[in-house]
Amino acid sequence: MNTMGLEEYKGVYVFAQQVDNVLDGVAFELLGKAKDLAKDLDTDVTAVLIGSDVKGLADELAVYGADKVIVVDDPQLKDYRTEPYAHALSSVINEYKPDIMLVGATAIGRDLGPTVSARVATGLTADCTVLEIGDFPLVAAPGKESEQKHNQLLMTRPAFGGNTIATIACPDHRPQMATVRPGVMQKIAPIEGAKANIVEFNPGFEPNNRYVEILNVVKAVKTAANIMDAKILVSGGRGVGSKENFKLLDDLAEVLNATVSCSRAVVENGWQPVDLQVGQTGKTVRPQIYFAIGISGAIQHVAGMEDSDLIVAINKDEDAPIFDVADYGLVGDLNKIVPALTAALKAEMA
Amino acid sequence: MKIVVCVKQVPDTKGGVQFNPDGTLNRAAMLTIMNPDDKAGLEAALRIKEENGAEVTVVTMGLPKADEVLREAMAMGADKGILVTDRVLGGADTWATSTTLAGAIRNLEYDLIITGRQAIDGDTAQVGPQIAEHLGLPVISYAQNIKVDGDAVVIERQYEDRYHELKVTMPCLITALSELNEPRYMTPGGIFDAYEKDVTVWGRPDLKDVDDANLGLKGSPTKIAKASDKVRKGAGEKVVLDTDEAVAYLMGKFKEKHII
Numbered sequence: 154m155n156t157m158g159l160e161e162y163k164g165v166y167v168f169a170q171q172v173d174n175v176l177d178g179v180a181f182e183l184l185g186k187a188k189d190l191a192k193d194l195d196t197d198v199t200a201v202l203i204g205s206d207v208k209g210l211a212d213e214l215a216v217y218g219a220d221k222v223i224v225v226d227d228p229q230l231k232d233y234r235t236e237p238y239a240h241a242l243s244s245v246i247n248e249y250k251p252d253i254m255l256v257g258a259t260a261i262g263r264d265l266g267p268t269v270s271a272r273v274a275t276g277l278t279a280d281c282t283v284l285e286i287g288d289f290p291l292v293a294a295p296g297k298e299s300e301q302k303h304n305q306l307l308m309t310r311p312a313f314g315g316n317t318i319a320t321i322a323c324p325d326h327r328p329q330m331a332t333v334r335p336g337v338m339q340k341i342a343p344i345e346g347a348k349a350n351i352v353e354f355n356p357g358f359e360p361n362n363r364y365v366e367i368l369n370v371v372k373a374v375k376t377a378a379n380i381m382d383a384k385i386l387v388s389g390g391r392g393v394g395s396k397e398n399f400k401l402l403d404d405l406a407e408v409l410n411a412t413v414s415c416s417r418a419v420v421e422n423g424w425q426p427v428d429l430q431v432g433q434t435g436k437t438v439r440p441q442i443y444f445a446i447g448i449s450g451a452i453q454h455v456a457g458m459e460d461s462d463l464i465v466a467i468n469k470d471e472d473a474p475i476f477d478v479a480d481y482g483l484v485g486d487l488n489k490i491v492p493a494l495t496a497a498l499k500a501e502m503a
Numbered sequence: 504m505k506i507v508v509c510v511k512q513v514p515d516t517k518g519g520v521q522f523n524p525d526g527t528l529n530r531a532a533m534l535t536i537m538n539p540d541d542k543a544g545l546e547a548a549l550r551i552k553e554e555n556g557a558e559v560t561v562v563t564m565g566l567p568k569a570d571e572v573l574r575e576a577m578a579m580g581a582d583k584g585i586l587v588t589d590r591v592l593g594g595a596d597t598w599a600t601s602t603t604l605a606g607a608i609r610n611l612e613y614d615l616i617i618t619g620r621q622a623i624d625g626d627t628a629q630v631g632p633q634i635a636e637h638l639g640l641p642v643i644s645y646a647q648n649i650k651v652d653g654d655a656v657v658i659e660r661q662y663e664d665r666y667h668e669l670k671v672t673m674p675c676l677i678t679a680l681s682e683l684n685e686p687r688y689m690t691p692g693g694i695f696d697a698y699e700k701d702v703t704v705w706g707r708p709d710l711k712d713v714d715d716a717n718l719g720l721k722g723s724p725t726k727i728a729k730a731s732d733k734v735r736k737g738a739g740e741k742v743v744l745d746t747d748e749a750v751a752y753l754m755g756k757f758k759e760k761h762i763i
Contacts, residue, residue, distance in 0.1 A: 172662075172664075232667065233662075233667075234669075235632070235641070235642055235643070235644070236641065239636075259663065260644075260645055260661065260662040260663055261662070263628045263629075263644070264628075264632055264642070264644040264645070266629070267597065267627075267628070267629035267630075267631075267632040267633045267636075268632045268633070268635070268636050268642065270598070270629070270633070271598065271601065271632070271633040271636035271637060272636055274598075274724075275724055276596060276598060276723070276724030276725035277597065277598075277629060277725070278725055279597075279625075279626065279627035279628065279629055280626060280627070289726070289728055290728060291728050291729060307728060311626075312624065312625055312626060313514070313624050316732065317730060317731065317732050318730070318731055318732075319727055319729070319730040319731075320727070320728045320729040320730070321725050321726065321727055321728060322725070322726050322728045323724050323725050323726070324726060325724065326724040362641060362672060363639075363640070363641040364641075365641055365643065365669045365670065365671040366669065366670040366671070367667050367668070367669055368657065368668040368669065368670050369667070369668035370665060370667055370668075371659075371665055371666050371667075371668065372664060372665040373664050373665055373666075382663065442762065463760065463762075464739075465753065471741075471743065476738060476741050477737070477738045478738065479738065479739055479741070480739035480740070481739055481740055481742075481752075481753060481756055482738070482739065482740065482741035482742065483742060483744070483749045483752070483753065484741065484742065484743040485743070485744070485745075485746065485749055486746070489746040490746055490749050490750065493746050493747065493749075493750045494750050494753060494754075497750050497751075497754050498754075498763065501754065501763050502763065
């Protein structure tokens with residue numbers, strides 16, 4: 154691995170993911186974070202836009218904070234494929250030498266990131282939830298103060314199914330690469346009318362054995378929602394009372410653009426399909442908000458949802474164990490509270 | 504054809520995470536299992552073996568105890584097991600791990616390499632694509648369906664809102680999703696055979712075309728600055744209010760948190 158000349162690497166770069174020539178929200182979120190990091194490092198933010206006929210998207214990246222946009226535009230890059238995209242991004246890294254390279258932890262980014270990191274021989278930290286600039290080691294060993302490195306990217310991520318947290322640095326290699334979970338970072342307030350400073354770059358795309366053939370692109374008809382990908386889950390338990398009464402939860406979910414999930418008792422009663430079951434025998438979820446409605450909170454259920462960022466419990470039983478993990482617990486009748494909450498949210502968002 | 508499947512022995516985080524009284528993880532009390540995505544990858548390989556005929560070799564890197572996961576794979580129907588274990592390999596990040604596994608696989612003949620998408624202890628999804636990169640192979644991650652078609656493989660590659668049907672000429676590397684299939688159980692005969700067979704054990708000297716500088720803790724570009732078991736969060740606020748007050752309370756909290 155080449156560990157020489159680290160100081161040549163400058164700037165915070167963001168892979169601006171687009172699919173079907175529409176930028177992914179995570180690109181704007183990463184730009185927001187990149188702005189903070191760039192400020193601490195006294196440098197600027199560059200978006201790397203890769204695709205076919207995508208130049209028109211560059212201004213949108215400027216609106217969300219990109220000081221510069223490197224556009225790699227080639228017909229080979231129309232739909233995502235690992236090889237031409239990895240070639241594009243690693244060529245950009247080799248040419249422009251970023252200090253930091255951020256990629257969204259999406260189904261694309263979690264394939265592109267590792268491939269590129271192996272190709273340019275640097276480290277990659279996956280699925281980060283916190284990024285900050287700091288020292289490595291965090292505290293210098295006595296007498297070894299001069300060996301402590303400053304202005305390092307410190308990348309914090311959950312591991313072990315969310316049961317442990319680690320902060321990771323990449324002190325001797327550049328760029329410092331991280332993938333970041335969508336929905337975690339904040340985009341900046343748009344800078345209306347901003348125009349991109351565009352740099353066009355094309356490293357050449359000669360198909361080889363690593364260019365796979367796309368036979369078909371099959372877009373999902375929205376059927377069974379994947380509760381593991383949902384940002385907000387409205388989850389119901391035995392206390393909901395009947396299949397029909399899940400309508401209350403459907404209505405709340407609709408206002409919040411959320412997905413409905415459930416406990417095991419609900420599946421056993423045949424009120425909801427097993428795909429929607431949260432818990433030890435169902436799925437492990439960690440949405441930004443988890444509504445536990447009429448769920449008592451048996452340990453098997455809690456094991457599948459306790460890592461949610463925010464837990465709201467509604468239950469008429471004051472002693473229900475779900476209140477032990479809830480951030481906000483409402484003791485009361487879900488048949489009254491849920492429709493009233495739906496109405497209040499509807500009014501607020503109108 | 505020849506298939507290499509990479510598997511990892513992991514603590515069973517799904518089957519009941521155990522905590523110490525202080526809220527830290529009780530690792531000693533946790534059982535180990537074959538990583539679920541890897542098991543789906545192995546099952547896919549065994550189905551190809553049944554339909555097309557193939558030799559399935561399972562490779563793992565880990566402590567000597569990881570021998571168990573190879574025995575399990577052989578009891579399911581894998582033909583050979585290779586354990587890569589050496590003190591100098593310890594503390595490896597994904598770069599050093601993928602470098603090690605690539606060094607082991609270079610000794611083998613293969614048409615297809617299958618890994619799981621990610622392991623449930625690290626959740627990185629990096630080792631598969633990085634092995635492919637080290638070996639110069641095409642990689643197809645997130646496979647939800649695999650079919651052999653002559654000297655090529657047709658794969659459904661999953662994304663959030665779609666899948667791509669891809670065709671790639673072998674050799675190639677595929678990372679498997681758990682939803683690919685329902686892995687078979689070990690058979691009693693299979694278990695018996697698995698313990699009769701030998702597991703091949705390789706150490707550092709057996710790795711091909713690998714530089715010492717890229718192995719183990721020393722060869723890992725990423726370094727842990729700080730690690731802690733997540734202390735489980737306790738109860739938040741619990742309120743007993745009438746309906747209107749309860750809704751007003753929650754709306755206030757949502758505004759405070761910039762949720763609405």
